[in-house]
Amino acid sequence: xxxxxxxxxxxxxxxxxxxxxxxxxxxxxxxxxxxxxxxxxxxxxxxxxxxxxxxxxxxxxxxxxxxxxxxxxxxxxxxxxxxxxxxxxxxxxxxxxxxxxxxxxxxxxxxxxxxxxxxxxxxxxxxxxxxxxxxxxxxxxxxxxxxxxxxxxxxxxxxxxxxxxxxxxxxxxxxxxxxxxx
Amino acid sequence: xxxxxxxxxxxxxxxxxxxxxxxxxxxxxxxxxxxxxxxxxxxxxxxxxxxxxxxxxxxxxxxxxxxxxxxxxxxxxxxxxxxxxxxxxxxxxxxxxxxxxxxxxxxxxxxxxxxxxxxxxxxxxxxxxxxxxxxxxxxxxxxxxxxxxxxxxxxxxxxxxxxxxxxxxxxxxxxxxxxxxxxxxxxxxxxxxxxxxxxxxxxxxxxxxxxxxxxxxxxxxxxxxxxxxxxxxxxxxxxxxxxxxxxxxxxxxxxxxxxxxxxxxxxxxxxxxxxxxxxxxxxxxxxxxxxxxxxxxxxxxxxxxxxxxxxxxxxxxxxxxxxxxxxxxxxxxxxxxxxxxxxxxxxxxxxxxxxxxxxxxxxxxxxxxxxxxxxxxxxxxxxxxxxxxxxxxxxxxxxxxxxxxxxxxxxxxxxxxxxxxxxxxxxxxxxxxxxxxxxxxxxxxxxxxxxxxxxxxxxxxxxxxxxxxxxxxxxxx
Numbered sequence: 001x002x003x004x005x006x007x008x009x010x011x012x013x014x015x016x017x018x019x020x021x022x023x024x025x026x027x028x029x030x031x032x033x034x035x036x037x038x039x040x041x042x043x044x045x046x047x048x049x050x051x052x053x054x055x056x057x058x059x060x061x062x063x064x065x066x067x068x069x070x071x072x073x074x075x076x077x078x079x080x081x082x083x084x085x086x087x088x089x090x091x092x093x094x095x096x097x098x099x100x101x102x103x104x105x106x107x108x109x110x111x112x113x114x115x116x117x118x119x120x121x122x123x124x125x126x127x128x129x130x131x132x133x134x135x136x137x138x139x140x141x142x143x144x145x146x147x148x149x150x151x152x153x154x155x156x157x158x159x160x161x162x163x164x165x166x167x168x169x170x171x172x173x174x175x176x177x178x179x180x181x182x
Numbered sequence: 183x184x185x186x187x188x189x190x191x192x193x194x195x196x197x198x199x200x201x202x203x204x205x206x207x208x209x210x211x212x213x214x215x216x217x218x219x220x221x222x223x224x225x226x227x228x229x230x231x232x233x234x235x236x237x238x239x240x241x242x243x244x245x246x247x248x249x250x251x252x253x254x255x256x257x258x259x260x261x262x263x264x265x266x267x268x269x270x271x272x273x274x275x276x277x278x279x280x281x282x283x284x285x286x287x288x289x290x291x292x293x294x295x296x297x298x299x300x301x302x303x304x305x306x307x308x309x310x311x312x313x314x315x316x317x318x319x320x321x322x323x324x325x326x327x328x329x330x331x332x333x334x335x336x337x338x339x340x341x342x343x344x345x346x347x348x349x350x351x352x353x354x355x356x357x358x359x360x361x362x363x364x365x366x367x368x369x370x371x372x373x374x375x376x377x378x379x380x381x382x383x384x385x386x387x388x389x390x391x392x393x394x395x396x397x398x399x400x401x402x403x404x405x406x407x408x409x410x411x412x413x414x415x416x417x418x419x420x421x422x423x424x425x426x427x428x429x430x431x432x433x434x435x436x437x438x439x440x441x442x443x444x445x446x447x448x449x450x451x452x453x454x455x456x457x458x459x460x461x462x463x464x465x466x467x468x469x470x471x472x473x474x475x476x477x478x479x480x481x482x483x484x485x486x487x488x489x490x491x492x493x494x495x496x497x498x499x500x501x502x503x504x505x506x507x508x509x510x511x512x513x514x515x516x517x518x519x520x521x522x523x524x525x526x527x528x529x530x531x532x533x534x535x536x537x538x539x540x541x542x543x544x545x546x547x548x549x550x551x552x553x554x555x556x557x558x559x560x561x562x563x564x565x566x567x568x569x570x571x572x573x574x575x576x577x578x579x580x581x582x583x584x585x586x587x588x589x590x591x592x593x594x595x596x597x598x599x600x601x602x603x604x605x606x607x608x609x610x611x612x613x614x615x616x617x618x619x620x621x622x623x624x625x626x627x628x629x630x631x632x633x634x635x636x637x638x639x640x641x642x643x644x645x646x647x648x649x650x651x652x653x654x655x656x657x658x659x
Contacts, residue, residue, distance in 0.1 A: 041402040044211060044374075045634045046409055051402035059410045065418075084346055102347040106355055108425065112418050113359040119418075120366050123411050127396045130403060137399050139381040144211035144633075149401075 003154040005176040007161060008042075008136040009169035010145040014050045017041065017146040020167040021053045024150070027163060033153025034160065042137070042147035050146075064122035065115050072114025077107040136175055145170065202483045204297045205632070207639045209478060214632050218375075218625045219382055221474035229473045229618065236614035243608010246601045247322060255325040259599040263583045263591045268602045269323035271575040272609060275458065276316035277357070277430055278451070278571065280364070282459025283309025284423040287367070288416035296638070297487050299631040300479040304470055304621065305463050306368045311616045312462075313361045315609050320354070322605060334358070349432040360426045367415045373398050373408070374630040427455045434578065440517035441525075441582050444509060450502040457499045457541075458571035460492040464564035466617070468557055470626060479627050482555050489548040489560065492567070496545035503542070517587060524585045525577060529594040533573050534581075540570025 011017040021039065028036050041051050051057070081098045141147045150160050154176060164172050250258050260267050283305040290298040321327050333354045345351060377398035380391035398404060431451035434442040444450075467488065471480040510518045525534045544566050553559045584593045620626070 042400045043402070043405070044400060045630050045637060046405040048406075048409070051406065054402060057403055057406055059406050061407055061410050062414060065414050080346060099347055102352070105352045105425075105429065106346065109352070109355045109359045109422075112422050113362065116363045116366055116415065116418055119411055119414055120370065123370070123407060124396065126407060127398075127404065130397075130401075141400050142378045142381045143215055147400075 003176055004151060005154045005157045005174060006136045006149065006151050007157060007164070007172060007174045008138060008147055008149045009164035010138060010140055010147050010171045011167070011169055012145065014043070014047055014146055016167050016169075017043075017148055018050050018053055020148055020164060020169070021050070023163045023167065024148075024160070025053070027159060031152070031156040031159045034150070034156040035152075038151040040149040040151075042141045042149060044142055044144060044146075061119060061122055061126075065119045068118025069111050069115035071118075073107055073111035076110030076114070077103060080106050080110075136173060138171070138173070140171075203481075203639075204483045204487075205300060205481055205635060205639075206478055207636055207643065209636055211633045211636070214629050214636070215378055215382070217475070217478065218627050218629050219379065221476070221626065222379070222622060222624075225622065226473050226475070228469075229622070232469070232473070232614060233618045236611040236618065239607050239611025240615050241608075241611075243605050243611060246604035246608060250322075250325070250601055250605070251327065257599075258601040258605075259596070260602075263586055264580065264593055264596045266323060266579050266583065268576065268580075268598045268606050269319045271579040272572070272606050273316050273319035273323070274430060274451070274575045274578070275572050276312045276319070276609070276613070277427060278455030278458045278575075279312035279462050280309040280316070280360070280459065281423050281427060281452070281455035282463050283307070283312075283364070284419055285456055285459065286463065287371070288419045288423075291413070291416050292420075296635050297484050299635045300476075300481075300627050301463070301467060301484060301488070302631075303368075303372070303628045304466055304617075304626045305459075306364070306371065307617060307620045307624075307626070308459070308462060308466060310361070310364045310368050311613050311620070313357065313364060314616065315613045317357065317361065318609060318612070320357075349429055349436055352429045353433055356422075356426045356429045360422050363415070363419055363422055367419055369394075370408075370415060371412060371628070372624060374400065375625045375628060378629055379625065424452055427451045439582050439586060440515065441510065441521035442578075443515070443518065444506055446502060446505050446509060450499070450506055453495060453499040453502050454571060454574060457492070457495045458568060460488065460495055461564045461567035461571065464488055464492065464560055465568065468561050468564070470621065471557075474621065474626065476627060479632060485557075485560065486551070486554045489554045492564075493545050493548040496541065496548075496567070500542040500545075503538075521582060521585055525581045528581065528585065530577065530581045530584070534577055537570055537573040537577050540566050541574060544570065 009020070011020065021041070024034075024039060025036055028034060036055055039054055041047075041054060043050070080103050084098050084103075136149055138145065138147060148164070152160060157174065161172055161174075258267060258269075283302075286298050286305040287302040287309075290302070320333055321330050324330065324333075333350070373394075373396055376391050376395040377400070380388060380395045383391050428448035428451065431447040435444060435447040437443065464485070467480055467485060470476055507522060510522050513519070525531070544563060547553050547559070547563050553563070580596070584596055586592070
């Protein structure tokens, strides 16, 4: 078993945190057992510019929304039409059994409803999966501090701590767990 | 004082540039947390007065509903042709109220109007609770509440489905979708703030916030997903809000009642909805500002912007109202014209004139800065606007039924009795009670968005001032 450590450093503002991230990126090749993919920024507000420095973090939520929208509109319309065609026993007096324009209204509503459900289910699942990864946390992050969390091999930790200290980290906390060797 | 540089530079007078700040940019993030979290614990005594007052009204409404349930709809003076009474008029009023939450939270979000940030949360809550209140009237007006499932697309034991071509079936679907989406949108937007509550709560409340915050830790990954999802939900919510009130308008417009059969009804309803919602937001803004000591967040410049928005929407409503009258007046439908004349001169003329004055003339008070910045005046004006918009819904329903095609069905004398009035008051109690409970349990000001607002404005202020724009002058001659 190789020991995996987690370090969380707190900074006063985004500029200091951004500098520390840039330094970590420069040291990536030098520090063995450390990868920029394992660096996480924790902040009280959304700061896309600072987060961009961590590299590309793709978001797939829209795909679920699209899936929900397509399913909702197609299945919704088919279900409404099938329901009317199969069960409606009223005499329609020359009108078509399944009238398209009024059913489009219901289809439209179902299209949105299903898209919303798929979106929120996707978010719920990915949040639940992701929250297990980041156990180190400080309540200061929900107030006004910016945190940088690094998961790395124990051997790389002194170098990472040094970088954080150089960029005037207010507080550095560390924990470790046993993780399967790659 | 005018500053000029050279002949190609744009000259800007400082008095046109300096605007009052929406919010104090010097406020610290810790202070924002502290102020908003304090609102969950120690509101002013007025909070409890409003809460118990609304609880009392709600109990009175419950009593009226039990009486009506046990005795029948006849006790509410509902008889042919006045089968809807105040119930459906108030249903439209509450549906309308819900629209401005969407306007403030979703439309202004997409337009990057950041002054909405301190106030959109309670507007969204208003959307949700007013929809829940509107839904009650669908049940109440049925009389036989136990057969509520007939309003949704549900097959009965005779294998006959509801008529899918009827706007009433669309209505139930649209309102159900809108309510579901609004609750999700309200809740999802609160997750970062619920994490703040979790970090500061103890005991049972902490457990509650732990569950509600979905493990939020403010990671860059969470923020990226949050940003995309919130925007996606906003984009889905906007067309939904428009469709809901258009469909409610279609309930009337596709019928053959004189005065209702107008193509301008859907936009007229949507404009009326936004109008009454904005007026209600001003009322709640003033109440929350005082009750929870939110003077630093619900500021006068933001109130002014709300007032200007309300005035603009009131003029749209006035225009569409005029279009409705004009299209009937210059049309060929003599019955519709008679119905219009009846509204202006008949039994309900006083209400018709009150609606027009309150809806189209009183909003001009919002054009005066002295009034916009005077909170007691704004409270009175916003209540008057809301009253005007409630009367508008009353005027759509009651006089039309009172003066239909057949003279032997005319009911000039008809007036709602105490059971209907009790249920209407009960609905206001129900709404206010839920709203005040929400504000006590959940943060009614979005902490993370106010922090963003403060941060970005402070950063913009610190950035070096841009040079005057170099705009080449057009060649002369």
